[in-house]
Amino acid sequence: MxxxxxxxxxxxxxxxxxxxxxxxxxxxxxxxxxxxxxxxxxxxxxxxxxxxxxxxxxxxxxxxxxxxxxxxxxxxxxxxxxxxxxxxxxxxxxxxxxxxxxxxxxxxxxxxxxxxxxxxxxxxxxxxxYTYRLLSLQNLSQVEAGINRNIRRNVQKAREQVQVVHDLGPERFYALNKMSFDRQQLPMPYSWAQFERHDAALAAHEARQFFFAVDAQGRVHSASYLIWDQQAAYYHLAGDDPALRDSGAGILLIWEAVRYASEVLGLDCFDFEGSMLPAVERIRVQFGAVQTxxxxxxxxxxxxxxxxxxxxx
Known part of the structure; x- marks a missing residue:
């Protein structure tokens, strides 16, 4: 056997x-x-x-x-x-x-x-x-209507400063991801080799997408990493340049990932992969996510x- x-x-x-x-x-x-x-x-x-x-x-x-x-x-x-x-x-x-x-x-x-x-x-x-989930993504206009006014303002502000691209690659993402840990004086929980192997497996199974917010000078403000299965898309990893966080690009990337899950992947659930941290929880709730x-x-x-x-x- x-x-x-x-x-x-x-x-x-x-x-x-x-x-x-x-x-x-x-x-x-x-x-x-x-x-x-x-x-x-x-x-x-x-x-x-x-x-x-x-x-x-x-x-x-x-x-x-x-x-x-x-x-x-x-x-x-x-x-x-x-x-x-x-x-x-x-x-x-x-x-x-x-x-x-x-x-x-x-x-x-x-x-x-x-x-x-x-x-x-x-x-x-x-x-x-607890994790936080956006449900019924196929009714994207209804999801958008549930977003807090402050989030809408941040998304609009970021759109005036950056554009969203997907093709800057895993090395650039890892660098932005590491910046977020460095800013909080936290050790990076995984090495580049670990992330590279993880990313290669997801790429081989067509189960991931990068999102980068880039300004006119070519500076990358924020990056996020979406993965998925047949049931849901997961906001898996993210990172920001500490010097450029005021642009609101990180908020824009969340919304772009939600749109991608709905319009490209055809999924009905977007999962933020949790957070018990008060500041993070507030953002999830302001997006209209359901505590799960x-x-x-x-x-x-x-x-x-x-x-x-x-x-x-």
């Missing part, structure tokens, strides 16, 4: 709505510093549910966590088994039972995952976080590893 990961690759080729973050090729590209595997649940010899996970090793401890660029993972159940609680519980219990011995398990579940009860029964814990909960689910099975995690700076 093929290894679970190989069976999962085959399963994802036919499953109707596996999110981009859980696609095997996406996980392959994000696996630096660890690896990924999957547990599967079957019905009549066919895979009907899956739980991919990314693992790392720290000394004697192997633990499951979230890899770079992966916003959500968690259990995936075929649509025909969702919401039928008795069956769904059985499938989730089967997935949990097959997880290997791990010092810890930590995952952000997809916003579409609303049932984590079998994990609770097995002593997992949960915290609720998702679960962070975790469990420590090693007390020693838990203590080690708590002592880590």
């Amino acid at each position: 093929p290894a679970a990961a190989d069976r999962y690759r085959a399963f994802c080729r036919t499953a109707p709505d596996v999110p981009v973050f859980a696609q095997p090729w996406f996980l392959d590209a994000c696996g630096e510093g660890g690896g990924w595997d999957v547990v599967l649940a079957e019905e009549n010899g066919c895979v009907v549910a899956a739980l991919p996970y990314f693992y790392k090793q720290k000394g004697p401890f192997r633990y499951a966590t979230m890899p770079p660029f992966v916003k959500w993972l968690g259990p995936y159940v075929l649509p025909e088994f969702r919401g039928v609680l008795k069956k769904e519980h059985l499938l989730l219990e089967e997935l949990i039972k097959q997880l290997p011995p791990l010092a810890a398990f930590k995952q952000n579940f997809y916003p579409s995952t609303t049932n984590w009860l079998p994990f609770y029964w097995q002593k997992f814990r949960q915290s609720t976080y 909960p998702y679960f962070f689910v975790w469990k420590y099975t090693s007390r020693a590893f838990e203590l080690l995690e708590k002592l880590r700076p």
Whole structure:
């Protein structure tokens, strides 16, 4: 019998709505510093549910966590088994039972995952976080009508100063992305090599687009990075030149990404990929986005590893 990961690759080729973050090729590209595997649940010899996970090793401890660029993972159940609680519980219990011995398990579940009860029964814990979503994108005029007046003003201001282009490439995007972290005196969470590999995988599967705001002098004010699957477009990454932030170009790029998701991709959902930060949350709400909960689910099975995690700076 093929290894679970190989069976999962085959399963994802036919499953109707596996999110981009859980696609095997996406996980392959994000696996630096660890690896990924999957547990599967079957019905009549066919895979009907899956739980991919990314693992790392720290000394004697192997633990499951979230890899770079992966916003959500968690259990995936075929649509025909969702919401039928008795069956769904059985499938989730089967997935949990097959997880290997791990010092810890930590995952952000997809916003579409609303049932984590079998994990609770097995002593997992949960915290609720939020992402923000624009829905009904096919009625773009209605979406635009829901935008706050301040956002409209910023978009208009930026349009007078910059134009939006797509063809400046990954190196230019990474430089702008890094500027935002440098401005906040935060370490860059991924290297150029990691981003290059990530971008190459998305480009090969035609699942990403760059947006750059460029002025008449050729200066790049802001950049953003949109990715998508069959269900939604995700505002994945962004960056600004700190010296040029007053132009409002970052706000313009959000709106251009929304338009792209609607008019070019034909999608009905635009996901901001969350943020619990007050200043960021305000912008999402001013765009008319709907607050949408998702679960962070975790469990420590090693007390020693838990203590080690708590002592880590």
